[in-house]
Amino acid sequence: MWKQPPRADRSEAAAKRVRPSLEPALRAKGLRWGAPVFIRIFKEEKELELWVDDGKVFKHFKTWPICKYSGKLGPKLKEGDQQAPEGFYFVPRSRMNPRSRFHLSFNLGYPNTYDRAHKRTGSALMVHGNCVSIGCYAMTNARIEEIYSLCDAAQINGQRFFRVHCFPFRMTEANMKRHAQSKWIEEWYNLKQGYDWFEKSKRPPNVTVSTRRYLFGKTQ
Secondary structure (H helix, E strand, O other), rough: OOOOOOOOOOHHHEEEEEEEEHHHHHHHHHOOOOOEEEEEEEEOOOOEEEEEOOOOOOHHHHHHHOOOOOOOOOOOOOOOOOOOEEEEEEEEHHHHEEOOOOOOOEEEEOOOHHHHHOOOOOOOOEEEEOOOOOEEEEHHHHHHHHHHHHHHHHOOOOOEEEEEEEOOOOOOOHHHHHHOOOOOHHHHHHHHHHHHHHHHHHHOOOEEEEEEEEEEEEOO
């Protein structure tokens, strides 16, 4: 008997699994399925946050523990160094991969303009499932299904891309003082400007690069 082959695209099945529990949780916070999303990642805390736009500001929806990331605090410098990136990235529809060998994934777009200005190299740096990492941020399959489905729904509903901001740690003054002797402290203060922008406005900034530094401005 002929059997329909299994779908290579897992995103639809994942959304059917997670949407029934996520929608009520969104509504409880005054949010809706398919609204624009924003992600922050913190290495030291091993956490991924997802925020959802309520029309005025982005509200925190959920935080998931990161199952695994490789490397240590500090930026990715070159292909093969097994470092997870730090910086400001964005994910259009073209970087979503529902057929990933790591269950579901989205590509962060490393190297970005800043990374290239610093002559940093690397490729295929992702957030994905399967809990294995050689430079990516890896989640469990159950967690990536929730994260991917929320991002996918936002793009289906018209969000052209979602921003992903990757930090070495939560960039509080106390943490900056604790890491003051790091060789990356000057770069981290530049990252902190973007962190502080969102902390104050609850809207992610528009990010550009000039003279090998990130600059931040209001999004249109």
